[in-house]
Amino acid sequence: MALASSASQETGSGHSTYCRKQKSLGLLCSNFLSLYNRDGIETIGLDDAAAKLGVERRRIYDIVNVLESVGVLAKKAKNRYSWKGFGAIPRTLQELKEKGLKESCDASDNSSYAKSFDDDEDEGFSNLTTSSQDNKSNPSCVPGISRSSKTENRKEKSLGLLTQNFVKLFLCSNVNMISLDEAAKVLLGDGQDPSMMRTKVRRLYDIANVLSSMNFIEKIHHPETRKPAFRWLGMPGKSESTSAVAWLLNESKKRTFGTELTNANIKRTKVVSSICVNPDQDMKMQLQAQVKCETLQNEVERSNLEQDSRQTPQNYQFGPFAPVTVAQAGAPEKNKENQVHDWESLASTYRPQYHNQALRDLFAHYVEAWKSWYSEVAGKKPIQLMS
DNA sequence: GCATCCCGCCAGTCG
DNA sequence: CGACTGGCGGGATGC
Numbered sequence: 001m002a003l004a005s006s007a008s009q010e011t012g013s014g015h016s017t018y019c020r021k022q023k024s025l026g027l028l029c030s031n032f033l034s035l036y037n038r039d040g041i042e043t044i045g046l047d048d049a050a051a052k053l054g055v056e057r058r059r060i061y062d063i064v065n066v067l068e069s070v071g072v073l074a075k076k077a078k079n080r081y082s083w084k085g086f087g088a089i090p091r092t093l094q095e096l097k098e099k100g101l102k103e104s105c106d107a108s109d110n111s112s113y114a115k116s117f118d119d120d121e122d123e124g125f126s127n128l129t130t131s132s133q134d135n136k137s138n139p140s141c142v143p144g145i146s147r148s149s150k151t152e153n154r155k156e157k158s159l160g161l162l163t164q165n166f167v168k169l170f171l172c173s174n175v176n177m178i179s180l181d182e183a184a185k186v187l188l189g190d191g192q193d194p195s196m197m198r199t200k201v202r203r204l205y206d207i208a209n210v211l212s213s214m215n216f217i218e219k220i221h222h223p224e225t226r227k228p229a230f231r232w233l234g235m236p237g238k239s240e241s242t243s244a245v246a247w248l249l250n251e252s253k254k255r256t257f258g259t260e261l262t263n264a265n266i267k268r269t270k271v272v273s274s275i276c277v278n279p280d281q282d283m284k285m286q287l288q289a290q291v292k293c294e295t296l297q298n299e300v301e302r303s304n305l306e307q308d309s310r311q312t313p314q315n316y317q318f319g320p321f322a323p324v325t326v327a328q329a330g331a332p333e334k335n336k337e338n339q340v341h342d343w344e345s346l347a348s349t350y351r352p353q354y355h356n357q358a359l360r361d362l363f364a365h366y367v368e369a370w371k372s373w374y375s376e377v378a379g380k381k382p383i384q385l386m387s
Numbered sequence: 388g389c390a391t392c393c394c395g396c397c398a399g400t401c402g
Numbered sequence: 403c404g405a406c407t408g409g410c411g412g413g414a415t416g417c
Contacts (some may be wrong), residue, residue, distance in 0.1 A: 003404055022413050023393065046406090058395065078402070078406065157409065180391095205392050228390075258390070352412060 025208035028055060029063050033072075035216070036083055044073070044081045062159060066210045069160040070167070093171060100168035162187065162200075164209045167216070170232035177222065179229040180204040 021027070033055055036044055046064070050057045064081060067073045073081045073093030155161065165187050170176060183201040208230055211217045217230045 018415090019394070020391090027394080057406090058391085058408075061406090065408080144393080150399080154409070159408075195411085202392065202411070203409085205390090209392080359401095 017254075019135055023055075024209060025059065025062055025206055026213035027069075028053060028059060028209040029213040032063050033068075037085070041083045043076060044083055046079050046081070062206060063210060065159040066163045066207055069163040070216070072215075092168065096164055097171040100172040103124070159203060159207065162203055163211070166204065166207055169212075172219075177229050177231040179221065179225075179227050180208060282365075 032049065035049070035052060044064075046057060046060050050060045051063075053060070064073055068075060068081070071088035072084055072086060074084050076082045166183060168179060169183060169186065180201050181197075181202055184197055185205075186194060188200055208217060210220070212219060212230075215233055218233050220229060220231050221227065222229045
């Protein structure tokens with residue numbers, strides 16, 4: 001039951017190709033953020049998100065979990081999250097960092113597992129997930145035993161926690177570049193069996209994707225090793241701040257809403273040959289967005305940070321921002337500006353597209369977010385491209 | 388070939 | 403007990 005209900009919309013359109021890139025968690029995350037980072041959003045319903053973004057609920061969980069782990073969202077109740085915004089990130093990272101340092105400090109090697117959640121989060125709100133674990137002494141291998149902490153065990157492996165630990169890796173050490181393999185090795189106790197490693201790495205890929213889409217990290221190739229790795233781009237941690245601006249710029253370029261809602265029917269199993277794009281429309285939007293960016297950029301720069309906003313044009317591994325078929329031309333524009341309400345019902349037939357008004361709001365927000373974010377984090381001069 | 392990672396089964400949890 | 407959650411890893415995709 002469930003899924004598939006809304007499916008089968010346009011079989012008529014003919015060739016829709018399966019294009020993996022369009023379905024990446026990273027892109028989905030960008031869309032998710034674009035969709036909810038705006039005025040009037042306080043709570044987010046998972047079903048709603050899934051419908052609007054045209055993906056299965058399962059995928060929403062993935063995103064939401066990592067977003068929550070960095071403070072952007074907070075679980076309110078079943079099926080419901082509250083939007084905390086980007087402004088909540090600095091603090092969350094700060095907490096993570098402190099926590100991480102503390103842990104590594106007094107738990108040098110022999111950790112007493114079952115961490116307590118010292119989490120000193122003020123305002124009871126930001127109670128992130130909880131403790132950390134990463135103790136390695138607890139094999140938990142032997143199946144069939146240790147029923148005591150079945151839940152614990154599961155929690156330990158949650159995407160959210162893993163995300164936090166991954167982030168801590170950067171925040172609490174000097175490494176600012178690490179391959180997922182290494183990360184997995186560290187996060188896992190130590191030489192674990194390969195299958196465990198593989199799973200861990202898979203998860204890290206998921207996480208890396210969404211973190212990349214938020215520009216927390218960036219994929220690169222290790223200078224020498226040649227191996228792919230991820231580099232921490234910034235924010236708190238040390239004094240290296242980063243450009244939220246970059247995020248913004250990148251974001252706008254990358255956005256391409258409208259992967260068909262309900263991509264449920266196009267499974268990858270369906271091999272094909274036709275292309276999966278149709279740039280025309282997108283192009284337009286892209287340009288538009290770009291213009292807006294310039295504006296934004298000025299805006300931001302003027303707002304007193306004298307840093308060079310774009311450090312790297314935009315070589316985000318994220319890819320050539322998957323173009324996407326933008327609905328068949330039609331009469332897309334709905335001049336109502338209260339689209340928000342109706343989206344839900346339109347979800348299955350209307351693909352969200354951000355037009356002028358919406359985009360404007362969106363960016364206004366970004367600027368705002370950036371400001372508070374920046375003022376909170378910075379104190380000193382940013383920039384600091386390490387090598 | 389191997390790095391990436393989407394997809395969705397299905398086992399726990401929760402209301 | 404049914405709905406929610408979300409670990410997990412098979413295997414397709416991308417390069």
